Amino acid sequence: MALLDSAIVAYNYFVSLSLTQQVSIIVFAPFIYNIVWQFLYSLRRDRAPLVFHWIPWFGSAIPFGMAPYKFFEDSRQKYGDVFAFMLLGRTMTVYLGPKGHEFVFNSKLNETNAEDAYKHLTTPVFGKGVIYDCPNHRLMEQKKFAKYALTRDAFKTYVPKIREEIISYFKNPEGFNMGEKNSGVANIMKTQPELTIFTASRSLLGDDMRKRFDASFAQLFSDLDKGFTPLNFVFTNLPLPNYRKRDNAQQKISATYKSLIEKRRATGDVDPNRDLIDSLMTYSTYKDGVKMTDQEIANLLIGILMGGQHTSAATSAWFLLHLGARPDLQDELFEEVSNILKEKGTSNLNDLSYEDLQNMTLTNNVIKETLRLHMPLHSIFRKVSKSLLVPNTNYTVPAGHYVLVSPGYTQTSDRFFPNASTFDPHRWDSNNLADKNADEGTVDYGFGAVSKGVSSPYLPFGGGRHRCIGEQFAYVQLGTILSAFVYNVKWSLKGEKVPANDFTSMVVLPEEPAEIIWEKRKTCTF
Ligand code: HEM
Ligand SMILES: *[C@@H]1O[C@H](CO)[C@@H](O)[C@H](O)[C@H]1NC(C)=O
Ligand SMILES: *[C@@H]1O[C@H](CO)[C@@H](O)[C@H](O)[C@H]1NC(C)=O
Ligand SMILES: *[C@@H]1O[C@H](CO)[C@@H](O)[C@H](O)[C@H]1NC(C)=O
Numbered sequence: 001m002a003l004l005d006s007a008i009v010a011y012n013y014f015v016s017l018s019l020t021q022q023v024s025i026i027v028f029a030p031f032i033y034n035i036v037w038q039f040l041y042s043l044r045r046d047r048a049p050l051v052f053h054w055i056p057w058f059g060s061a062i063p064f065g066m067a068p069y070k071f072f073e074d075s076r077q078k079y080g081d082v083f084a085f086m087l088l089g090r091t092m093t094v095y096l097g098p099k100g101h102e103f104v105f106n107s108k109l110n111e112t113n114a115e116d117a118y119k120h121l122t123t124p125v126f127g128k129g130v131i132y133d134c135p136n137h138r139l140m141e142q143k144k145f146a147k148y149a150l151t152r153d154a155f156k157t158y159v160p161k162i163r164e165e166i167i168s169y170f171k172n173p174e175g176f177n178m179g180e181k182n183s184g185v186a187n188i189m190k191t192q193p194e195l196t197i198f199t200a201s202r203s204l205l206g207d208d209m210r211k212r213f214d215a216s217f218a219q220l221f222s223d224l225d226k227g228f229t230p231l232n233f234v235f236t237n238l239p240l241p242n243y244r245k246r247d248n249a250q251q252k253i254s255a256t257y258k259s260l261i262e263k264r265r266a267t268g269d270v271d272p273n274r275d276l277i278d279s280l281m282t283y284s285t286y287k288d289g290v291k292m293t294d295q296e297i298a299n300l301l302i303g304i305l306m307g308g309q310h311t312s313a314a315t316s317a318w319f320l321l322h323l324g325a326r327p328d329l330q331d332e333l334f335e336e337v338s339n340i341l342k343e344k345g346t347s348n349l350n351d352l353s354y355e356d357l358q359n360m361t362l363t364n365n366v367i368k369e370t371l372r373l374h375m376p377l378h379s380i381f382r383k384v385s386k387s388l389l390v391p392n393t394n395y396t397v398p399a400g401h402y403v404l405v406s407p408g409y410t411q412t413s414d415r416f417f418p419n420a421s422t423f424d425p426h427r428w429d430s431n432n433l434a435d436k437n438a439d440e441g442t443v444d445y446g447f448g449a450v451s452k453g454v455s456s457p458y459l460p461f462g463g464g465r466h467r468c469i470g471e472q473f474a475y476v477q478l479g480t481i482l483s484a485f486v487y488n489v490k491w492s493l494k495g496e497k498v499p500a501n502d503f504t505s506m507v508v509l510p511e512e513p514a515e516i517i518w519e520k521r522k523t524c525t526f
């Protein structure tokens, strides 16, 4: 009764106030509640320290969204490696550094899951029944199915196709127009996404699908892309044109894939070693006998292509920028390509094979160093489904909260990489941090062996059951792109320095304008 009495007293007090006072209370109450709540929360010994925020619900969205690594570092100095913050109504527990990599990437399936963290964003874009719109054991098998198209034998056939696409884009007036010009300026935020989609669809989806990239199909991809933004993370569905266009694009693109699948099946034109469509047509029956439907195969194709699109496009944009500031490295890379060709008794870039790419140490280390400095995904999330203890602490993370891991933070921290902010591919010449986990053996979650330990400071492709399956493909695609650039052109930055990170998109992109000035080398034959 005491509670009711106090409520009545409080109410009577409230109605006795002037209108201005009443409005002030209504406006400020959430803020005051928020501050009192945070104070009480900070007294709990069983909870990770919460980064203080003024605005309820919104929380630390601005500092995290604009400059996550700085936000993490500032928070670490106050609270240590483990802390939590509020992000748009979600409580995120962060564990920085290698121990945090282990905590999140190797967390148990019955404690955290990726589906509940990502599906609001991904299901409308990829479609139903695949990736995060199915139980985890299905995803593990889908990754296994996709890997049939990501073998060494497949890569050998992809390299010439990828290079053909690059050269034709170099020549094309819609691309670099090198057929007409000896030098020019390129906006790499336009060229690299295009080069990525053309090379990936030519190799993974085949000639037919590549040819579809006339104006209408390209527009659909652009519509789908615009539905894959941080805003879509927060609001799955809004009655806005870009949401309608996203849904329409998903339907049309998957219908196109589906009709190609049907056509190939009808004509018996299936060769499991040709491309990803054929691999999935051949290998898409789950262990329990359930077969993926054609619609699901089509949706999986969208998901896989999307997984490689922004990540690879951003990576090639970044290496072009860093190398634009380092003509010495361009020359060194040029020597690397020339020497390999010379040993083969040729000077024709078309003779550069998949095997040759494996021997191009500097080329691969440029990609590796680019991914260190600009890991495309700055934060990786899981939703907690059963309260779990944070190792080495007395904190528990309750069900309903999220955990966040950021290898990109570790990779750019001076504590783990000397002179971390310097782009220096030669730092990888001797010490090989990526192999650090090799000692701990491997584990198979259903899509092939991955390293069991995930406490390397360098994990641009993640780790554990959600680890990327596209790493080798990305290296093939990016290595072919990089060697084609260095063999045909020299370039420099149009701006004064390498642009800063823009963290506000789905992947970490260079701030615009991001342009290079290119000029043909003598070895350019067109
Ligand atoms: C530079 C290029 C790439 C980078 C840096 C990258 C990075 C990543 C990372 C960090 C994850 C783990 C996400 C998580 O744990 O939540 C991941 C997963 C994945 N990536 Fe990649 N990726 C790249 C290219 C590709 C390509 C080319 C493909 C497809 C051919 C691809 C397909 C996938 C798939 C299917 C997953 C699994 C998602 C899951 O199991 O939840 N990625 N990637
Ligand atoms: C969660 O899974 C792990 C193994 O993956 C197991 O050891 C543990 O007992 C499980 N916990 C619960 C509560 O089911
Ligand atoms: C390239 O690698 C192969 C093995 O993968 C090796 O036999 C060959 O000698 C290497 N060539 C160069 C130039 O390093
Ligand atoms: C956890 O709590 C116990 C008991 O209060 C204490 O002895 C221990 O030092 C704490 N551990 C950490 C990492 O704070």
Ligand SMILES: *[C@@H]1O[C@H](CO)[C@@H](O)[C@H](O)[C@H]1NC(C)=O
Residues within 6 Å of the ligand: 418, 419
């Ligand atoms: C870091 O950079 C400084 C100055 O550029 C240089 O003197 C030093 O040798 C570098 N250290 C390492 C470990 O690369």
